[in-house]
Amino acid sequence: MQSKFFKKEGDHTIKCLACRHYCVISTNGFGLCGARKNTANKLELITYSKPCSLALDPIEKKPLYHFLPGSETMSIGFFGCNFKCDFCQNFDISFTRGAAAEKALIESEEVSPQKLIDVALKRKAKSIAITYNEPAISVEYNLEAFKLAHENKLNTVYVSNGYVSEEQIKSLIKKETKLDAINIDLKSFNDNFYKTTCGGGLESVLDCIKSFHKKGIHLELTTLVIPGKNDSIEELNQIAKFIYNLDKNIPWHVSAFFPMHKMTNISPTSTNEIASTVKIGKENGLNFVYGGNLHTSEFNHTLCPNCNNILIKREGYNCELIGLEKNKCNKCKTIIPGVF
Numbered sequence: 001m002q003s004k005f006f007k008k009e010g011d012h013t014i015k016c017l018a019c020r021h022y023c024v025i026s027t028n029g030f031g032l033c034g035a036r037k038n039t040a041n042k043l044e045l046i047t048y049s050k051p052c053s054l055a056l057d058p059i060e061k062k063p064l065y066h067f068l069p070g071s072e073t074m075s076i077g078f079f080g081c082n083f084k085c086d087f088c089q090n091f092d093i094s095f096t097r098g099a100a101a102e103k104a105l106i107e108s109e110e111v112s113p114q115k116l117i118d119v120a121l122k123r124k125a126k127s128i129a130i131t132y133n134e135p136a137i138s139v140e141y142n143l144e145a146f147k148l149a150h151e152n153k154l155n156t157v158y159v160s161n162g163y164v165s166e167e168q169i170k171s172l173i174k175k176e177t178k179l180d181a182i183n184i185d186l187k188s189f190n191d192n193f194y195k196t197t198c199g200g201g202l203e204s205v206l207d208c209i210k211s212f213h214k215k216g217i218h219l220e221l222t223t224l225v226i227p228g229k230n231d232s233i234e235e236l237n238q239i240a241k242f243i244y245n246l247d248k249n250i251p252w253h254v255s256a257f258f259p260m261h262k263m264t265n266i267s268p269t270s271t272n273e274i275a276s277t278v279k280i281g282k283e284n285g286l287n288f289v290y291g292g293n294l295h296t297s298e299f300n301h302t303l304c305p306n307c308n309n310i311l312i313k314r315e316g317y318n319c320e321l322i323g324l325e326k327n328k329c330n331k332c333k334t335i336i337p338g339v340f
Contacts, residue, residue, distance in 0.1 A: 034097020066338030077132025
């Protein structure tokens with residue numbers, strides 16, 4: 001699938017415009033993501049319509065807690081990623097890149113944008129989600145699917161690392177291809193952590209978060225709390241302050257880490273540390289802070305920030321709207337931001 005998200009840089013090089021790496025790619029070469037290739041000085045998305053994952057998920061799994069709670073989303077993901085996180089939970093697909101991805105795709109079943117929508121409607125999903133790997137790198141597929149989704153009254157979702165380019169964001173705010181909701185990982189507030197552990201840059205992520213918020217797309221943020229890596233009180237306070245200064249109503253999900261990929265020697269995050277991080281978020285003025293990846297649902301309920309009434313009760317991925325009247329608390333009538 002040829003892309004429009006590039007510009008020529010020279011006789012044999014092109015610049016990809018899908019994400020904030022803005023890779024300059026030589027003939028027959030790949031971008032950092034391993035899914036975008038320079039073929040005859042044109043940019044090709046090699047994974048187009050060839051997903052490696054397709055499943056019906058609770059929207060809470062993304063996680064999105066203030067967007068169509070209790071609904072299900074048809075999730076799709078592809079090979080490749082524009083980050084190289086040492087703690088990646090989907091490393092088997094996100095690190096399959098370039099020639100390895102081309103080989104794996106030979107036997108992959110085709111799922112066209114139309115087929116994705118047909119499956120979503122058949123399974124009675126309320127939305128489609130580009131997830132499991134970084135959605136920015138499959139933008140051509142995503143936009144086609146989003147156009148069809150809106151024609152069929154389905155919502156659209158990204159689960160992202162926050163490296164979506166401004167050029168792509170412009171397409172994601174158009175009425176016919178609009179992105180309705182996004183969860184962005186704010187993995188750290190330390191630029192060195194981003195560069196050495198993730199393969200990105202903090203300021204680029206912060207700029208992306210600000211851009212999506214400014215454009216009015218429903219936004220939630222997630223931080224995976226990794227013991228000894230990004231869990232200092234100072235850093236967690238910095239993250240909470242950044243969110244508060246942007247919008248105190250942005251839901252912040254703080255998730256427990258489990259040993260994975262290149263970080264199998266690090267202990268899982270304790271329940272007490274997640275509880276402390278939730279407290280840090282609330283002490284910094286955030287209205288909605290959630291603790292996830294735990295065996296308890298203690299930190300998953302949505303409470304009214306004014307009267308503490310339980311609005312949405314969650315047990316695992318099951319949720320019950322018990323204190324909401326449309327988008328208001330049924331006790332004190334405080335308006336709760338989100339899409340309910």
